[in-house]
Amino acid sequence: MTRVLVIDDEPSILRALRINLSARQYEVSTAADGTSGLAAVARDRPDVLILDLGLPDMDGTEVISGVRGWTSIPIIVLSVWGQESMKVAALDAGADDYVTKPFGMDELLARLRAAVRRSAPAPDEPVVKTGHFTVDLAAKRVTRADQGDIRLTPTEWQILEILVRNRGRLVTQRQLLQEVWGPAYETESNYLRVYLAQLRRKLEPEASQPRYLLTEPGMGYRFQV
Amino acid sequence: MTRVLVIDDEPSILRALRINLSARQYEVSTAADGTSGLAAVARDRPDVLILDLGLPDMDGTEVISGVRGWTSIPIIVLSVWGQESMKVAALDAGADDYVTKPFGMDELLARLRAAVRRSAPAPDEPVVKTGHFTVDLAAKRVTRADQGDIRLTPTEWQILEILVRNRGRLVTQRQLLQEVWGPAYETESNYLRVYLAQLRRKLEPEASQPRYLLTEPGMGYRFQV
DNA sequence: AATGATCTTGATGAGGCCTTAACGCCGTCC
DNA sequence: GGACGGCGTTAAGGCCTCATCAAGATCATT
Incomplete structure (x- = not known):
């Protein structure tokens, strides 16, 4: 389910979006100002961000920069008609798309779909096999050759997913x-x-001598294929 | 240089875009209808496509589908005001962005920058090979032809990385x-x-007579390819 | 409210990396 | 020819990072 975070200070818009998006199977969370919005992005890790530029506490481009500093989730910006320069500034700050208020819900939904589709990573090779276990990125499933499915906690899975997507790379x-x-x-x-x-204990044949989840001292980790 | 293909049947728009984009160091090519447009995409392999929906010979969404069938270059769509449904259809067909005519050149340029930025994610780092070993900057990995991967400490890697990025130069x-x-x-x-x-001992075939990590007495070091 | 799973936090020991110093070599300059 | 400075090599000690364990805190579920 796609998670959407809406940052807007107008209750009527929040309400309208919550209703319309929920009805279309999006998981919606909201924030009413830039500060709590930035916190919500870090906490909820949404798949898309809908951001009103006219917030009470921060300039819209500041929010965009704050998000872009560490993640590349798509950002759709809302603003009232006629503010050409803000529009340009927002796009240059790293926004992905721009919708002028008042907007049609159909258009917003279409732009939302487009943004999500773009950000969806190319499903190159969702299944990665090693000599001892198999990682299915699409199904979010790990299977060990000698003992069937392995249960991973959410955090364990996130780490493994990043390492597998960057397999071979540090x-x-x-x-x-x-x-x-x-x-x-x-x-x-x-x-x-x-x-x-923990991952080594669950996946490696010998946790004390890792063959796949390697440590590069002082630098990071590498998934060896 | 970023290459832009504009598909539009109005000569005045073609002319305006050609002038404005060329002035900003884009490489511009044009087509006046859908058929020749599709051919131009295949032939020129542009980095971005600007597409007018009101073409004489084809429906705009058909052109989008035709392009999306085999490539994922960003598509920015142009259309006259008020055609909400076309807008939605175009985005769903795979367009990346939408601009309503008449449009401000600043806005179009901003959306163009945003589209190009999105589509160019990984500034792919080169893999540098010598006769005896290979340096993969993206994977942070060094492989020696005769004995597999070489483990480098963080400081060793930092120095090698700088030298390799400046390969050939002092x-x-x-x-x-x-x-x-x-x-x-x-x-x-x-x-x-x-x-x-240490780097020479790990990488050079004969550490005492370096062939790749050369000393320039009194000056510095040079990575010879 | 209680239970179990998951996440966070701290402590400990071992190993490896960085730093530093000492020595020999080679070239240049006096 | 001798002194000097830059370079290569080696080795030892201190310190930092990593692996592991365990207990407390938090969350989800019943």
């Missing part, structure tokens, strides 16, 4: 922490040690 | 010290001697 600790826990946790490398140990 | 000791250890260590050239020796 992934820095910063990148992992940022994508799983958010930008405020960039230095909590202890989390990674704990979770990598 | 890199001064000051530049290396500054980028790896910071500006306070500009005179600690002993560090470089230690680490260059």
